[in-house]
Amino acid sequence: MLAPTPAPSQLPAETLTVMGAGLVGCLLALYLAQHGHAVEVFERRPDLRGDAKVEARSINLALSDRGWRALEGVGIADAVREVAIAMRGRMMHGVEGQLTFQPYGQDGQAIYSVSRAGLNRRMLDLVEQQPGIRMQFEQRCQRVDLRNSQLEMRDETTGESRIQPFQRLFGADGAYSAVRGAMQRTDRFNYSQQYLDYGYKELTIAAGPDGSWPIEKHALHIWPRGQYMMIALPNLDGSFNCTLFFPYEGANSFAALQTPAQVRTFFAEHFADAVPLMPDLETEFFANPTSSLVTVRCFPWSHADDVLLLGDASHAIVPFYGQGMNSGFEDCAVLAELLEEHGSDWPRIMRQFETSRKPNTDAMADLAVYNFYEMRDRVADPRFLLQKKIEGR
Ligand code: FAD
Numbered sequence: 001m002l003a004p005t006p007a008p009s010q011l012p013a014e015t016l017t018v019m020g021a022g023l024v025g026c027l028l029a030l031y032l033a034q035h036g037h038a039v040e041v042f043e044r045r046p047d048l049r050g051d052a053k054v055e056a057r058s059i060n061l062a063l064s065d066r067g068w069r070a071l072e073g074v075g076i077a078d079a080v081r082e083v084a085i086a087m088r089g090r091m092m093h094g095v096e097g098q099l100t101f102q103p104y105g106q107d108g109q110a111i112y113s114v115s116r117a118g119l120n121r122r123m124l125d126l127v128e129q130q131p132g133i134r135m136q137f138e139q140r141c142q143r144v145d146l147r148n149s150q151l152e153m154r155d156e157t158t159g160e161s162r163i164q165p166f167q168r169l170f171g172a173d174g175a176y177s178a179v180r181g182a183m184q185r186t187d188r189f190n191y192s193q194q195y196l197d198y199g200y201k202e203l204t205i206a207a208g209p210d211g212s213w214p215i216e217k218h219a220l221h222i223w224p225r226g227q228y229m230m231i232a233l234p235n236l237d238g239s240f241n242c243t244l245f246f247p248y249e250g251a252n253s254f255a256a257l258q259t260p261a262q263v264r265t266f267f268a269e270h271f272a273d274a275v276p277l278m279p280d281l282e283t284e285f286f287a288n289p290t291s292s293l294v295t296v297r298c299f300p301w302s303h304a305d306d307v308l309l310l311g312d313a314s315h316a317i318v319p320f321y322g323q324g325m326n327s328g329f330e331d332c333a334v335l336a337e338l339l340e341e342h343g344s345d346w347p348r349i350m351r352q353f354e355t356s357r358k359p360n361t362d363a364m365a366d367l368a369v370y371n372f373y374e375m376r377d378r379v380a381d382p383r384f385l386l387q388k389k390i391e392g393r
Contacts, residue, residue, distance in 0.1 A: 024311030058117035207238025
C-alpha cells in the first residue's frame, strides 16, 4: 500500500525534521519519506495509540475532497475510509424538533466524519510502516535557535533538556507552534491572531441500546439558534460527537450557565429533541473544557530556506468551513508536487509553496468566519432555504 522507499544508497544525506505528529505532521512525514528523504518526527505528547481514553475525548472532523486527494497521493485513502462515515447533507433541527435535510450535492456527494484521535492513530500506524521515518514521542520543542539551526528539546518522561541540531525543519506543530514562535521574533515577519467571542464545548449523543445511530447517521446535524448553535457528527459506534458553539458572555452564554439545573433548563428549551439522547449532558458540560476559536495568519512561512511552516502552524482557522485539516493536508500534497518538480532546490520549493498557498488559506480563513454566521443564522432562515433550492445546492 505504501510506496517503496529508495535503497539507502539512494537516500539524500540530509535528514528532514518534522515537528509535530498531528494530522499534518504524519501526512507530511509520509510524503517526504516517499520522496526518498530520511525523516525524523518529534511529538510532545505520548503515543496516542497507547491511551484508549483519548479516543473518547476526541472531537470529530469533516474530511472533504481536498483532504481525500492529499491522502490518495500517499496511498492511504482506503485505510482512512475504514474509519470514516459519509455525511450526505446537513440535517437542520428546528426549535420544535422539525427536521430539514439539505443535501451537499445532487449526485450523492458527501463529506466524511472522522474522529480526530481515530484518524491520527491510523496515520501513526501508517507512518510506522513506512521505512525511512523515525518517530519520537514525548519530545517537546521548547525553543528553536534559527541562527544556529538547533532545537532545544525536552524529554517529557525524564524532564531533561538537550540541544539537537537540525538540517531542515518543518513546523507542523499546530496553532500555537513553537517553530513559528521563533520566526515571530525575526525581522519583517507578519503575524496576527484573532479570537471569536465564542468558545466551544464537546458533548455526546449516546448510541442506541443496540449500538444503532439514534438520529440520521449519514448527516451533519445542526441546531441553529441565531446567536449560538450545536452541531453533531456521527461516530462508528452509533454515538455522535456534539459541539456547542456558544458566546463566552451575555444572556445565553457559558458565563450564564453555572449549575446543572441551568444547563438542563437551557438545553430543554433550545435543543429539546437532543436532550433525551444526551444522558450525560450536565456531567459533560462541567467536566469538558470550554475551548477558544482562533484565526492565525502569518507570512512568510519559511525562514532562510531551511525552515517551513505547514498546517495550523501557518494558517489556523475557525472550524465552520470544515477545512482546517483539509487545507493542511493539501499543503502536504502541494509541497510534494513541488518536490517532484524541483528536486532538492529547497529555496525555490519553499518560495513557490508559500506564495501559492497563502492566498488559498487566507480565502479559507475568511470563508470559515463567513460560514459561522451562515450556519448559525442563515441555514435556519426560510428565505435562504428557498434560495438554496433555487440554486440546486
Ligand atoms: P494539530 O492537529 O494541532 O497537531 C499539532 C501537533 O504538534 C500535535 O500533535 C501537538 O501535540 C504537536 N506539538 C505542538 N507543539 C509541539 C511542540 N512544542 N513540540 C513537539 N510537538 C508539538 N478541520 C477540518 O478540516 N474539518 C473539520 O471538520 C474541522 N473541525 C474542527 C473542529 C474544531 C472544534 C476545531 C478546533 C478544529 C477543527 N478543524 C477541522 C481544524 C483541524 O482540527 C486542524 O486544522 C488540524 O488539526 C490541524 O492539524 P495540524 O497537524 O496542523 O495541527
